[in-house]
Amino acid sequence: MGEKPVPLRDFLKNVEEAVNGRVATDADTLRLYSRDYWPLALLKEVRGEELPKPLAVAWPESVEEVIQLVKLCNEYKVPFAPYAGGSGVIGGTMCEGCLVIDVKRMNRVLHFSEEDALVVAESGVLLRKLEEFLNEKGFTLRHIPQSYPEAALGGLIATMSTGQFSTKYGGIEELLLDLEAVAPDGGLIPMRKNLVPRAATGPDLKRLLVGSEGQLGVITKAALKAFPLPSHSWNRAYAFPSFEAGLKAMREIMLAWATPAVARLYDKDDSAARFHDARDLLLLVVEESEEELLKAKVSVVERVVAKH
Ligand SMILES: Cc1cc2nc3c(=O)[nH]c(=O)nc-3n(C[C@H](O)[C@H](O)[C@H](O)COP(=O)(O)OP(=O)(O)OC[C@H]3O[C@@H](n4cnc5c(N)ncnc54)[C@H](O)[C@@H]3O)c2cc1C
Secondary structure, X not given: OOOOOHHHHHHHHHHHHHOOOOEEOOHHHHHHOOOOXXXXXXXXXXXXXXXXXXXXXXXXXXXXXXXXXXXXXXXXXXXXXXXXXXXXXXXXXXXXXXXXXXXXXXXXXXXXXXXXXXXXEEOOOEHHHHHHHHHHOOEEOOOOOOOOOOOEHHHHHHOOOOOOOHHHHOOHHHHEEEEEEEOOOOOEEOOOOOOOOOOOOOOOHHHHHOXXXXXXXXXXXXXXXXXXXXXXXXXEEEEEOOHHHHHHHHHHHHHOOOOOOEEEEEOHHHHHHHHOOOOEEEEEEEEEOOHHHHHHHHHHHHHHHHHO
């Protein structure tokens, strides 16, 4: 990389000071951060085409450091892109000449309450680490997107993530109780002190950050609902005479409030590819903590499926 103009050199010097030297501008790092899993970016990379390169990557360790970075970006008119696990699929972290603010070092679990069934963590915590932490306490988020090994909390919120078990437990937006973020001008958007499940205190503007893809600030901390690990589980797969019949059965199960934890309908092609069974398949996992509830749900599911 050639010599940088003086204001950018000043900018980088200030960034370096703000994060205690945790900043990189070398070609290998910039290449690594020049794409996520956006298929078009992957294709361009394979074709050897040029991808937009950031100016630098910084790894803050606290909300105060994030504030400093964002303020510097404003002062020097350098765009910034928040970055968590890097498994996004729409190129949200890609930007030419920007500062990538990678929150991965902000990865502490800050608070867990068994009584309130909630957990508060920094936005760089990997989903699988957070889940492991909760499992040790007998709890779970039951948030299992296919990017489970790589995704981190901030990215999950900023992409409005959904997972295998979201049919019952809800997408990330339903797990989210509150968050802390740094606004695009460097102002702090604090988390509520009292983490009650909901608070009707005016428009919930923080929800704008859900699905914001890094455009509305840097999420630094979030509080999420947690659930006790289920004690009973029941799994089935059903074949249907047609995809439409499977869809009807699924609809009836949901409308009867027998909501399974997982309900996935695969058409013939998908079933053949995944299960070596070329039929329209409905895969269900019904699991609940209480055996009585589980039995009741199973009987509704079996009755509806038999009809179709
Ligand atoms: C193999 C694979 C499977 C996937 N499966 C699913 C799936 O089942 N369900 C699903 O919903 N999605 C899925 N995705 C896509 C999804 O976008 C990501 O998996 C995940 O939610 C992004 O998390 P991340 O930490 O990797 O975010 P990143 O890739 O780091 O960032 C994603 C976006 O969020 C922004 N962002 C990151 N951190 C912050 C922050 N702290 N504050 C503000 N903005 C931030 C970024 O700027 C970017 O726009 C999958 C992706 C892959 C590659």
